[in-house]
Amino acid sequence: MSAHRVVGTPAKRADGIAKVTGGARYAVDLTVPGMAHAIVVRSTRAHAKIVSITRDAAERSPGVLKVITGDDLVAAGWTPYYGHVVLDHPVLAIERVRYHGEPVALVVGETLLDAAEGADLVEIEYEDLPSVIDADEALAEGAPILHERRGERVGDEGMDQGEGEVVGNVCAFARVEWGDVEAAFARAHLVVEGEYRYPMLYGYAMEPYNALAFFDQGDLVVYSTAQHVYMVRRDLARMFDLSLARVRVSAPYVGGGYGTKSYTKIEGACAMAAALTGRPVKLVLSVEEAMLTTRSDASHIRARTAFDKDGMILARDFDIVLNSGAYTDNSPLVNSKTANRCFGPYRIPALRVVSRSVFTNTVPASSLRGFGAPQGNIGGELQMDEGAAKLGIDPLELRLRNLVAPGEVFLPGKRPLDADLKEDLRCLAMSLGWPGEGALTVGFGVSASDAGAYPTSTAALRIHADNSVTVFTGSTELGQGSRTVLSQIVAEELGLPLDRVGLVGGDTGVVTYERTTGASRTTTVTGRAVQEACRDARRRVRELAAEVFKVAATDVADTPAGVRVDGTDLSYGEVIERWFGAGGEVLGHGAVRKADGFAQMPPFYEIGCSGVALSIDRETGVVRIEKLATVGDVGFAINPALVHGQDLGAATMGMGAALREELIYEGDQLVNSNVVDYRVPRFGDQPHAIDLMLAERRDGAGPFGAKGAGEGAGNTIGSSVAAAIGRAIGVFPHELPATPERVWRLLRDRDERARR
Amino acid sequence: VIPKRAIRFRLNGIERQVEIEDQVVLLDMVREMGFVGAKRSCDMQVCGTCTLLLEGRPVSACTTLALEADGRSVETVEGLTNDRTAAPGNEASALHPLQQAFIDNFAFQCGYCTPGMIVAAKALLDEHPAPSEEQVRHWMEGNICRCTGYQSIVDAILDAAQRAPVSV
Numbered sequence: 009m010s011a012h013r014v015v016g017t018p019a020k021r022a023d024g025i026a027k028v029t030g031g032a033r034y035a036v037d038l039t040v041p042g043m044a045h046a047i048v049v050r051s052t053r054a055h056a057k058i059v060s061i062t063r064d065a066a067e068r069s070p071g072v073l074k075v076i077t078g079d080d081l082v083a084a085g086w087t088p089y090y091g092h093v094v095l096d097h098p099v100l101a102i103e104r105v106r107y108h109g110e111p112v113a114l115v116v117g118e119t120l121l122d123a124a125e126g127a128d129l130v131e132i133e134y135e136d137l138p139s140v141i142d143a144d145e146a147l148a149e150g151a152p153i154l155h156e157r158r159g160e161r162v163g164d165e166g167m168d169q170g171e172g173e174v175v176g177n178v179c180a181f182a183r184v185e186w187g188d189v190e191a192a193f194a195r196a197h198l199v200v201e202g203e204y205r206y207p208m209l210y211g212y213a214m215e216p217y218n219a220l221a222f223f224d225q226g227d228l229v230v231y232s233t234a235q236h237v238y239m240v241r242r243d244l245a246r247m248f249d250l251s252l253a254r255v256r257v258s259a260p261y262v263g264g265g266y267g268t269k270s271y272t273k274i275e276g277a278c279a280m281a282a283a284l285t286g287r288p289v290k291l292v293l294s295v296e297e298a299m300l301t302t303r304s305d306a307s308h309i310r311a312r313t314a315f316d317k318d319g320m321i322l323a324r325d326f327d328i329v330l331n332s333g334a335y336t337d338n339s340p341l342v343n344s345k346t347a348n349r350c351f352g353p354y355r356i357p358a359l360r361v362v363s364r365s366v367f368t369n370t371v372p373a374s375s376l377r378g379f380g381a382p383q384g385n386i387g388g389e390l391q392m393d394e395g396a397a398k399l400g401i402d403p404l405e406l407r408l409r410n411l412v413a414p415g416e417v418f419l420p421g422k423r424p425l426d427a428d429l430k431e432d433l434r435c436l437a438m439s440l441g442w443p444g445e446g447a448l449t450v451g452f453g454v455s456a457s458d459a460g461a462y463p464t465s466t467a468a469l470r471i472h473a474d475n476s477v478t479v480f481t482g483s484t485e486l487g488q489g490s491r492t493v494l495s496q497i498v499a500e501e502l503g504l505p506l507d508r509v510g511l512v513g514g515d516t517g518v519v520t521y522e523r524t525t526g527a528s529r530t531t532t533v534t535g536r537a538v539q540e541a542c543r544d545a546r547r548r549v550r551e552l553a554a555e556v557f558k559v560a561a562t563d564v565a566d567t568p569a570g571v572r573v574d575g576t577d578l579s580y581g582e583v584i585e586r587w588f589g590a591g592g593e594v595l596g597h598g599a600v601r602k603a604d605g606f607a608q609m610p611p612f613y614e615i616g617c618s619g620v621a622l623s624i625d626r627e628t629g630v631v632r633i634e635k636l637a638t639v640g641d642v643g644f645a646i647n648p649a650l651v652h653g654q655d656l657g658a659a660t661m662g663m664g665a666a667l668r669e670e671l672i673y674e675g676d677q678l679v680n681s682n683v684v685d686y687r688v689p690r691f692g693d694q695p696h697a698i699d700l701m702l703a704e705r706r707d708g709a710g711p712f713g714a715k716g717a718g719e720g721a722g723n724t725i726g727s728s729v730a731a732a733i734g735r736a737i738g739v740f741p742h743e744l745p746a747t748p749e750r751v752w753r754l755l756r757d758r759d760e761r762a763r764r
Numbered sequence: 765v766i767p768k769r770a771i772r773f774r775l776n777g778i779e780r781q782v783e784i785e786d787q788v789v790l791l792d793m794v795r796e797m798g799f800v801g802a803k804r805s806c807d808m809q810v811c812g813t814c815t816l817l818l819e820g821r822p823v824s825a826c827t828t829l830a831l832e833a834d835g836r837s838v839e840t841v842e843g844l845t846n847d848r849t850a851a852p853g854n855e856a857s858a859l860h861p862l863q864q865a866f867i868d869n870f871a872f873q874c875g876y877c878t879p880g881m882i883v884a885a886k887a888l889l890d891e892h893p894a895p896s897e898e899q900v901r902h903w904m905e906g907n908i909c910r911c912t913g914y915q916s917i918v919d920a921i922l923d924a925a926q927r928a929p930v931s932v
Contacts, residue, residue, distance in 0.1 A: 018870075020867055020868070021867065021870065021872075023875065024866075024867040025855045025856060025859070025867070026875075027872055027875030027878050028841075028859065028862075028863040028864075028866045028867055028872070028875075028878060028882060029801070029841065029842065029844075029845055029855070029859070029863060030799070030800070030801020030802070030840065030841040030842045030879045031801075031842075032875050033800070034803070034876065036803070036804075037795075037800040211910075212910055213874075213876075213910065214803070214805040214811065214813055214874070214876045214877055214908070214909075214910055215803065215805070215874070215876045216805070261874075261875065262874060263803070263874050263875070263876030264874045264876060264910050264911060265874070266910070294807055295805060295806050295807060486873075486874060487872070487873030487874030487875065487911050488873065489873065649870045650870070652870075653870050653873055653911070653912060653913075653916065656912065656913035656915060656916075657873065657910075657911045657912055657913050659913065660912075660913035660914070661910070682806070682808060683805075683806035683808065683810050683811055683908070684806075684808060684810055688908060688910065689913075689914075690905055690908060690914075691900075691901045691902075691904045691905050691907070691914050691917075691918070692901055692902070692905050694901075694913065694914045694915060698913075698915055
């Protein structure tokens with residue numbers, strides 16, 4: 009059916025050989041001559057005033073170049089804060105620390121060992137302040153306040169409503185509301201009510217945060233393991249009051265992202281160390297330190313759903329509190345996304361959602377795969393299962409009755425739904441063997457996330473005289489396969505073999521502007537920019553051909569891989585060489601913006617349609633996922649193998665959160681900040697049966713009808729696991745992860761209730 | 765001043781002699797020698813990204829002293845490529861069957877764990893040339909991947925075992 013040559017095929021990865029031979033160079037592998045090494049000295053208090061920092065002994069230690077504190081950054085006249093929404097995250101603590109593990113000082117040494125020995129000699133005196141770890145407690149009257157004075161607002165993400173509510177420890181506020189909620193609840197046949205919790209997670213990108221910074225004739229150059237090189241560039245330019253043209257941020261191969269490397273992390277500290285020592289400085293965090301740098305927002309949801317006797321939703325009501333840690337970072341956007349992703353793609357006559365992101369004296373929260381969707385989904389989807397059980401209606405049937413149809417608007421003012429969720433869900437249920445067989449119980453869920461991908465994207469490409477092409481994109485290859493997919497789009501558009509297309513990415517000094525590499529945007533949004541660049545280059549080739557042959561441009565026609573003039577076929581290269589006389593190239597530029605196909609937000613909905621079949625050991629509470637099924641509703645899979653990889657990867661992260669992963673605070677301290685105590689999925693945890701399905705209806709706004717993938721498959725795993733456990737034991741877990749202890753307690757409490 | 769000692773070992777088949785401080789771990793030594801395929805991640809012997817072969821056996825190089833390499837052989841992912849003289853554009857011809865199988869099965873995404881995975885898998889195939897799927901999962905339990913969800917890695921290792929006699 010497909011008339012395509014390259015797109016729609018499982019082309020091998022463009023970065024394959026580099027990655028299997030050890031040849032791929034990540035930021036952590038880079039060195040430059042004369043490089044010094046930095047180590048971070050971290051707060052040992054959750055909330056305290058810094059009384060004094062004594063650094064004499066450290067500075068006398070052999071090989072120590074400098075000890076840097078927040079005061080030094082202020083004295084240098086820089087902007088020692090970062091944050092793309094609110095400028096409140098200090099590069100190094102200034103006057104006060106707000107969480108245990110916060111960077112307070114930086115020790116720069118000739119060697120890592122010199123820096124480490126110096127770091128041990130830095131003495132910090134604190135005066136403790138009352139601290140608050142729990143988000144609900146942080147909202148209570150009399151709670152210690154983290155930010156009496158707010159940082160400067162520099163972005164709108166997630167802050168476009170409810171300014172008046174941003175008081176006390178509220179970092180951001182979101183409200184979604186329509187219809188008469190109270191009246192609907194008053195006439196409900198059934199009201200399901202409950203509290204739900206989704207855990208604090210660490211994304212564990214295996215390459216920890218690291219950067220290498222130096223100045224070249226006053227221009228700042230930073231290599232970093234960053235997703236959004238252009239966002240980091242903007243932050244660094246602001247810090248040093250440099251123009252954008254004088255800051256270069258480059259992300260080589262990146263060892264995992266998943267949102268954890270969105271926005272600025274340690275680049276500012278590294279660059280300031282370079283500025284103050286006059287040396288190239290490398291700063292590499294350990295995984296334990298990375299866990300003290302960024303985590304995901306944890307959610308506490310109070311939810312009600314009103315059903316009529318046929319299971320039709322009458323109203324939903326959500327009150328959500330997110331624990332967002334010590335600084336703003338991306339939590340406002342996570343908060344607003346939680347608010348509009350929690351209730352699901354259902355027809356809901358009356359809705360009220362209030363969501364508050366709350367400051368606490370914990371590690372700052374920011375983006376993580378699916379941001380806001382898994383956090384909200386545990387409430388919204390699980391209530392569909394609980395409602396179905398109480399109504400005696402099949403939970404599949406209950407969802408089918410309420411789901412919105414393709415083309416239907418379910419978020420007022422937003423793009424109509426570009427997916428067929430009912431068909432997706434039917435496929436999923438069939439694959440999982442719904443309603444379950446033998447000892448296995450099944451759970452599934454759906455979600456439709458309004459992708460937070462603001463569609464500003466550009467791309468460029470050069471057609472060389474030998475008919476090969478170099479593509480330039482600001483999108484970063486994180487492993488998702490963007491090099492491959494974007495190259496496939498170019499090969500298709502220009503009629504060239506895939507191996508004639510090379511790609512340069514992720515370096516603001518070289519490539520064209522890209523807003524971010526996040527929200528599953530690259531294939532859809534960057535892909536369209538790349539497509540436009542191909543068309544621009546073709547147009548330019550036609551112009552050159554018209555000049556060479558002295559005909560009107562309209563007399564030059566495109567061919568699959570070149571042009572035709574007066575019945576003669578010429579390749580791009582032949583036109584180029586004839587126009588220049590010798591050598592030469594053609595440049596194409598493509599840009600997309602919030603217009604045309606992307607005029608209406610979101611640019612696409614990221615669909616989640618995943619489920620599990622699982623078994624439970626009733627003696628130990630151990631849950632084992634025996635089967636996983638996902639439906640990747642991606643419009644068109646430009647590379648089906650890469651989509652499968654994204655879907656299984658996202659679902660695996662979801663399974664980790666559903667069963668094991670959780671950052672745990674005891675008192676003021678994170679107690680499991682290492683990979684032994686924070687246990688991520690391993691080979692032996694994986695289900696033996698995995699069914700990764702694709703729904704390709706060409707209904708996306710991206711190239712060839714594609715839309716984003718990479719997050720959705722994980723968004724519904726938490727609620728699916730909870731639903732399956734609930735069906736197995738008769739009690740639905742409301743708190744994830746469903747650890748053996750939690751499941752065992754649910755069983756014990758159930759049995760005790762039965763005895764009474 | 766920390767004293768240094770001279771050690772001799774074979775690194776990817778080539779005899780090397782280096783002076784090393786006692787506390788230096790094997791991972792840092794080989795990385796400083798330019799073999800940066802092996803990566804540091806957990807730094808506590810549970811993630812497997814730093815896996816190297818010491819005398820043919822897989823070790824976590826982040827927690828193995830460099831001194832332990834004295835008089836022994838060390839193999840890194842860079843040592844698996846058969847023919848270093850492969851012409852540019854034809855690098856695939858030099859790949860080890862495991863490396864080719866990882867590419868063909870899409871057994872990596874970001875690639876950070878991949879050198880450790882491939883080295884650990886080589887040790888498996890050296891010991892069990894025709895492993896069962898269960899043997900693969902069990903052997904690889906000490907290697908973490910955050911991108912793939914593992915199934916493609918299992919498939920790649922089984923595929924490599926099928927393909928060719930694995931050369932040392």
